[in-house]
Amino acid sequence: MRYQWPSETQFQEWTLVPEDRQCEMCGGPRHICDHRHHRFFTLQGPVHLVSKLCRCVNPACGGHHVTVSPPTELNLTMPWWSIGWDVFAWIGHRRFARHWSVPQIRAELCDSYHVVISADAIERYIARYQTMVAARHQDPTQMAQAYQGVADLILSIDGLQPEKGHETLYVVRELRLRRVWFAEPLLSSAAPEVQRLLEQARQWADRLGLPVRLWISDKQEAFVSGIAQVFAGVPHRYCENHFLRDLAKPVLEADSKAKVAMRRKVRGLRSIERDVLAEGPEKAETDGNGVVLDYCAAVRGVLNDDHGGPLQPPGLKMAEALGEIQSSLQRNLATKKGGRHRSACSD
Ligand SMILES: [Zn+2]
DSSP: OOOOOOOTTOEEEEEEEESSSBBBOOOOOOEEEEHHHHHHEETTTEEEEEEEEEEEETSSGGGGGGOOOTTTHHOOOOOOOOOOOHHHHHHHHHHSOOOOHHHHHHHHHHHOOOOOOHHHHHHHHHHHHHHHHHHHHHHHHHHHTTTTOOOOOEEEEEEEEESSOOOEEEOOOOOOOEEEEEEEEEEEOOOHHHHHHHHHHHHHHHHHTOOOOEEEEEEOOHHHHHHHHHTTTOOOEOOOOHHHHHHHHHHHHHHHHHHHHHHHHOOOHHHHHHHHHHHHHHHHHHSSHHHHHEEEEEEHHHHHOOOOOSSHHHHHHHHHHHHHHHHHHHHHHHTTTTOOOHHHHHH
């Protein structure tokens, strides 16, 4: 749908004239025959671009029927776009380098640049941006440049299912440069389909002239047999992510039990604090009772900290922290400077 410009919009007027005014076919002159109007947003405000079009003046020449546009037109924007390349690049960068959401991009474009376009339009530009980036990444010359100085390749393949019931997206990545090589949605995970992707990976590796040192994937049958066939002799490792995922649940369950046990053992903080506070605030300063309260606060903090995951189980962190507090208390006791309540805390 064409963009509806509000009637009060103030445009900068830009005019482009074709520089080459000589007909390529007969060598005669080309004259201006028409104008093309294009209004679009730039980061510097709305632009009204007028491109002068020309053609050969000689009606007998084939060039008479060919309209020539100023070549610089496409450096500013694409046909039918309501934004220039600068806004387009800005959107792509915010989306993919900064991971902004579409509403966030829309609001910032409006607030900072007075570029008012719909969420739908932004989504369409993002899709085009993705297509362009993918095309550029897959460009053989670009790839050859990127892989200069890389000695060998590590490839991985995995199937991602965006939503249940949708076709699976198979992604082939190269891990030396952490680069997605290509991705394709496959309706089935049958061996011939997967093998086609593996053969494509083979071609790409050959084109780069680099040996494949290793394959990494999960243990799906189509991967195991396909890689053995297309990349005979290349080691194939199963990715640790899947092992970790299977281990995560039992690890966290065991960790949670350990936390409960520790909390059951380290108790009585409240009664210690009550005893100290009962002696009055002035004692807290002189008698070192403030230190006791600090220890109690530290222990409570450790017991309440639930942050962590399968690789940093919260129970392990808790055990380490309690151990540190215990040895700190032991050091105090050893120097015999402790107040009378500290031994209670170290229990
Ligand atoms: Zn001509």
